[in-house]
Amino acid sequence: MDSSFLLGLTTFAYLGASFLYVAFCLYHADKIGKAATVVTVAALALQTAGIGLRWWESYRLGFGHAPLTNMYESVVFFSWAIGLFYLILTWKYRARILGAFAAPLAFLAMAYASFTPGISRAIAPLIPALQSNWLIAHVVTCFIGYAGFAVAAALGCVYLLKERAMTKSIASHLPERDILDDLIHKTLIFGFIWLSAGIITGAVWADSAWGTYWSWDPKETWSLITWFFYAITLHARYTRGWNGARIAWMAIIGLFCVLFTYYGVNFLLSGLHSYGSN
Amino acid sequence: MRNIRQLFTSVRLAIFLLAALAVTSIIGTIIPQHQTYEWYAERYSPHLATFFQVLDIPAMYGSWWFTGLLALLAINLIACSLERLPKVLALIQADPAATPALRLEKMPLQARWPQVGNAALPSLKKLLVARGFTAANDAETLFIAAKGAWSRLGAYIVHLSILVIFAGALIGQYYGFKGSVMLPEGKSTDVVFLNQSHQAKNLGFTVRCDLFAIEYYDNGMPKEYLSRLTVLENGTPVVSRDIEVNKPLRHNGITFYQASYQPFQDFIIELAKKSGPRHAFTVPYQKQEEWSEEGLAFGVISAEALGQRLERLKLWLKIGAAEAVTLNLAAGEEGELGPYKIRARQLYATGLQVAKDPGVPLVYLGCGLLIFGLYTAFFQAHRRLFVILPPTSSGDIRLIGATNKNRLGFARDFATLRAEIDNTLKG
Numbered sequence: 001m002d003s004s005f006l007l008g009l010t011t012f013a014y015l016g017a018s019f020l021y022v023a024f025c026l027y028h029a030d031k032i033g034k035a036a037t038v039v040t041v042a043a044l045a046l047q048t049a050g051i052g053l054r055w056w057e058s059y060r061l062g063f064g065h066a067p068l069t070n071m072y073e074s075v076v077f078f079s080w081a082i083g084l085f086y087l088i089l090t091w092k093y094r095a096r097i098l099g100a101f102a103a104p105l106a107f108l109a110m111a112y113a114s115f116t117p118g119i120s121r122a123i124a125p126l127i128p129a130l131q132s133n134w135l136i137a138h139v140v141t142c143f144i145g146y147a148g149f150a151v152a153a154a155l156g157c158v159y160l161l162k163e164r165a166m167t168k169s170i171a172s173h174l175p176e177r178d179i180l181d182d183l184i185h186k187t188l189i190f191g192f193i194w195l196s197a198g199i200i201t202g203a204v205w206a207d208s209a210w211g212t213y214w215s216w217d218p219k220e221t222w223s224l225i226t227w228f229f230y231a232i233t234l235h236a237r238y239t240r241g242w243n244g245a246r247i248a249w250m251a252i253i254g255l256f257c258v259l260f261t262y263y264g265v266n267f268l269l270s271g272l273h274s275y276g277s278n
Numbered sequence: 279m280r281n282i283r284q285l286f287t288s289v290r291l292a293i294f295l296l297a298a299l300a301v302t303s304i305i306g307t308i309i310p311q312h313q314t315y316e317w318y319a320e321r322y323s324p325h326l327a328t329f330f331q332v333l334d335i336p337a338m339y340g341s342w343w344f345t346g347l348l349a350l351l352a353i354n355l356i357a358c359s360l361e362r363l364p365k366v367l368a369l370i371q372a373d374p375a376a377t378p379a380l381r382l383e384k385m386p387l388q389a390r391w392p393q394v395g396n397a398a399l400p401s402l403k404k405l406l407v408a409r410g411f412t413a414a415n416d417a418e419t420l421f422i423a424a425k426g427a428w429s430r431l432g433a434y435i436v437h438l439s440i441l442v443i444f445a446g447a448l449i450g451q452y453y454g455f456k457g458s459v460m461l462p463e464g465k466s467t468d469v470v471f472l473n474q475s476h477q478a479k480n481l482g483f484t485v486r487c488d489l490f491a492i493e494y495y496d497n498g499m500p501k502e503y504l505s506r507l508t509v510l511e512n513g514t515p516v517v518s519r520d521i522e523v524n525k526p527l528r529h530n531g532i533t534f535y536q537a538s539y540q541p542f543q544d545f546i547i548e549l550a551k552k553s554g555p556r557h558a559f560t561v562p563y564q565k566q567e568e569w570s571e572e573g574l575a576f577g578v579i580s581a582e583a584l585g586q587r588l589e590r591l592k593l594w595l596k597i598g599a600a601e602a603v604t605l606n607l608a609a610g611e612e613g614e615l616g617p618y619k620i621r622a623r624q625l626y627a628t629g630l631q632v633a634k635d636p637g638v639p640l641v642y643l644g645c646g647l648l649i650f651g652l653y654t655a656f657f658q659a660h661r662r663l664f665v666i667l668p669p670t671s672s673g674d675i676r677l678i679g680a681t682n683k684n685r686l687g688f689a690r691d692f693a694t695l696r697a698e699i700d701n702t703l704k705g
Contacts, residue, residue, distance in 0.1 A: 128501070128503050225303050232296045269307055
């Protein structure tokens with residue numbers, strides 16, 4: 001058994017959880033909801049084991065580094081963070097319905113990482129630029145932030161669904177609007193703080209590797225654009241009373257900013273972060 | 279004047295500036311920066327290239343209009359903060375016991391219980407003290423629990439942190455420099471070349487590259503780039519250290535980073551008598567070099583490279599008038615020839631990034647403040663709870679609460695406290 005086997009199983013477990021959550025959405029059977037959560041927990045456990053095993057395997061190959069160093073590993077970690085964050089939210093706020101959006105996101109991330117041609121899944125040694133203690137701090141802070149934003153966008157979808165639900169029966173199984181609104185706001189804040197920490201750890205790392213903490217490279221600039229976007233969202237909420245559907249839409253649009261920063265920049269623009277693209 | 283003041287103290291302007299910065303920032307991520315006019319003319323068109331030059335697009339993040347937007351944001355931050363800070367400070371310093379009755383009436387969370395006789399009062403007071411309340415007057419008719427008043431400063435700490443980061447960036451801009459130098463092994467320099475202007479900048483000391491080496495993984499990927507640098511002041515070595523990517527050398531506030539390298543067609547040949555010290559010679563490909571004290575002549579006949587990486591080479595060596603002999607060596611391997619030890623490798627130049635930035639500590643201080651401020655602004659709330667006990671046995675017992683953030687969470691805590699008081703009063 002190796003890590004790619006475990007991570008492959010994870011992909012299918014998230015797929016199964018996604019189906020169960022959608023079924024739960026449609027039929028509202030508590031048993032289905034419970035089964036969906038159990039499968040999600042299993043998926044997260046498999047994924048955690050897979051990431052841990054991959055870490056260990058890298059030591060067996062003789063170079064040893066945390067599995068956070070290329071596109072494949074970062075997407076797997078992104079998916080892991082979404083799963084974990086979703087489960088914590090469900091456990092704390094009983095927002096199980098959110099799983100119908102969070103589990104597919106976690107699944108899509110895993111499927112993308114596992115099946116896209118051109119993404120290397122091999123465990124490779126680290127090039128000199130990546131050999132730094134800042135690597136783990138930078139990647140972990142960024143992806144916790146990204147996962148927060150992904151869950152905020154999922155909550156935004158739930159909010160809009162609640163508002164526009166065709167039938168009363170679907171709407172009645174969704175959390176109240178003010179609770180959703182509050183949760184979106186909280187997850188946005190959570191993501192914003194971690195994104196700030198991610199930008200800062202990146203700046204400190206850049207300074208120790210290249211002697212400039214900020215060089216307006218496309219990745220840096222896009223992370224700042226994303227930061228501006230969420231800063232605007234939070235200011236609009238505090239001072240202009242934006243809430244409800246508006247904030248839900250901002251959370252959804254924000255995720256596109258995040259995805260472009262994370263993914264689009266690597267493939268469409270060139271810059272210092274080129275090692276993220278393979 | 280009043281209009282200008284209103285404009286600069288408005289959050290609307292802040293939102294506009296943030297949006298303008300976000301949108302214009304995209305330009306520089308799509309149009310490559312710091313290229314020549316000819317490059318833009320060829321890639322786009324001469325017309326566009328001229329247009330770009332007028333608007334400073336090739337260096338847009340340092341352009342007058344982009345720095346102008348940043349400056350406006352700074353002014354806006356200062357104006358907004360100064361405008362609101364006095365009120366906030368007054369709120370923080372306000373004695374909760376002096377809250378006017380009218381304001382208490384208007385607070386969002388309210389509960390009341392009809393007086394149930396004095397029997398339950400001692401246990402109620404005990405509960406309140408256990409929940410962090412203190413009596414606000416001698417008659418013990420008002421109990422208050424307030425916390426996190428200072429958290430109202432959170433947003434202002436965030437604003438301050440951004441100004442601190444700006445200040446650090448300005449200091450770096452005016453008192454620092456960024457340059458680079460390509461330094462062949464064995465050579466030294468006391469100047470570097472500035473990144474923007476390409477002018478020579480005097481370091482005030484000398485730096486020498488003693489060695490450059492690349493380590494490889496088994497699969498051929500580079501594992502480490504390493505330069506051994508020696509800093510000399512007035513010709514005397516003061517520091518000697520190996521630098522790697524992510525492990526720079528700092529001297530007199532100037533930091534040297536391993537950034538690149540350049541292989542040469544030349545070789546470094548090290549010769550030593552069996553127990554003697556090594557002598558290093560820089561030898562161009564297929565040229566003759568001499569160690570005259572020993573009467574030696576030698577050179578490189580041929581070399582095998584894998585990509586740019588030297589694998590093996592063939593040397594010739596002539597001792598005195600004797601016939602020249604040849605020797606095959608792997609790069610870096612030590613061979614013996616008569617009484618001599620011989621070793622050869624490729625000559626490299628190390629590419630150093632050289633930076634001085636006295637603004638960095640301030641920038642990092644700003645980053646720390648930013649995180650602390652965000653935490654305070656979002657996760658700490660100013661919560662106030664009041665319990666009013668009637669002075670006589672008639673009149674209601676009241677619980678009143680207000681918070682400036684996280685109303686749902688506060689409402690939950692309020693409900694818990696309310697249930698506790700309920701139970702206590704029921705005995």
